[in-house]
Amino acid sequence: MARYTGSSCKLCRREGTKLFLKGSRCNSEKCAFEKRPFIPGEHGNSRGFRKRMSDYGVHLREKQKVRRTYGVLEKQFRKYFKMAAKKSGVTGENLLQILETRLDNIVYRMGFAPSRKSARQIICHGHILVNQRKVDIPSFNVRAEDEILIKEKSRQMLLIQEAMEASTEVDSIDWFKVDKDKFKGQIISIPTREQIQLDTDESLIVEYYSK
Numbered sequence: 001m002a003r004y005t006g007s008s009c010k011l012c013r014r015e016g017t018k019l020f021l022k023g024s025r026c027n028s029e030k031c032a033f034e035k036r037p038f039i040p041g042e043h044g045n046s047r048g049f050r051k052r053m054s055d056y057g058v059h060l061r062e063k064q065k066v067r068r069t070y071g072v073l074e075k076q077f078r079k080y081f082k083m084a085a086k087k088s089g090v091t092g093e094n095l096l097q098i099l100e101t102r103l104d105n106i107v108y109r110m111g112f113a114p115s116r117k118s119a120r121q122i123i124c125h126g127h128i129l130v131n132q133r134k135v136d137i138p139s140f141n142v143r144a145e146d147e148i149l150i151k152e153k154s155r156q157m158l159l160i161q162e163a164m165e166a167s168t169e170v171d172s173i174d175w176f177k178v179d180k181d182k183f184k185g186q187i188i189s190i191p192t193r194e195q196i197q198l199d200t201d202e203s204l205i206v207e208y209y210s211k
Contacts, residue, residue: 059208067198070099071116076139081209092202093193096169100196101187104138106148110178111167122144127154142187146154151184173197 035108053061067077099105107128110182113119120138122128128135129149130142141146148162160183170178175195178185193202 002155008147019033033078044150056208056211059211062204063208064202066096066099066198066202066205069198070102070105072099078113080210081205085137092191092206095205096193096196096200098141098204098207100121100191100198101126101141101143102138103135103140103142103148106176106185106187109170109173110176111164111170111180112148112150112183112185114163114166118159118163122154122157123161127151127157127160144187144189146187148187155183 063077067074073078080098081091081095085091085096085099100109104116104123107113107119107122108116111124112128119144123138125139126136127150129151131147131151134151154160164180173195175191176179176185176187176188183207
């Protein structure tokens with residue numbers, strides 16, 4: 001399985017915004033983006049290095065920001081875009097719904113993992129059940145009424161325990177519900193664009209792939 005193995009913090013610096021790829025570290029004093037809020041590289045902090053981006057550059061950066069936020073490689077992201085374009089409705093919203101309903105994102109959103117990267121690790125190691133069946137594919141797309149459960153033998157894992165204690169955004173999301181005492185969550189409905197907590201202009205991504 002192909003995956004990005006470079007520095008997560010460099011991705012945030014390159015996109016000029018926090019992508020929250022390293023869990024609680026992103027909100028601490030150790031956050032590299034807070035220490036060096038400029039793009040990585042030899043000339044990243046040089047005066048005048050940041051020049052006005054072309055229209056193509058604006059579209060590219062928006063696409064890269066969303067792709068890197070969800071931890072998806074280019075080939076799979078393009079596949080998701082083609083899927084979104086074939087569905088009825090608004091292509092940009094369809095794309096975000098596909099990304100948002102990936103199992104690794106759901107595990108992260110429900111507070112069972114400190115980051116999407118950690119969520120992928122938890123899933124691949126077989127700690128997650130979907131409708132009482134083990135699913136070890138991070139890209140698995142959940143559907144409305146699906147139940148996500150931490151395996152009973154996995155509930156004492158320090159990573160999961162700490163993530164659940166630190167999770168504060170779960171109550172602000174209304175398209176799924178979480179019962180922390182039972183280590184489970186349930187999808188109420190597929191999220192609308194208004195329910196997806198992501199600061200992006202998805203129309204720029206549609207324009208990028210439409211050229």
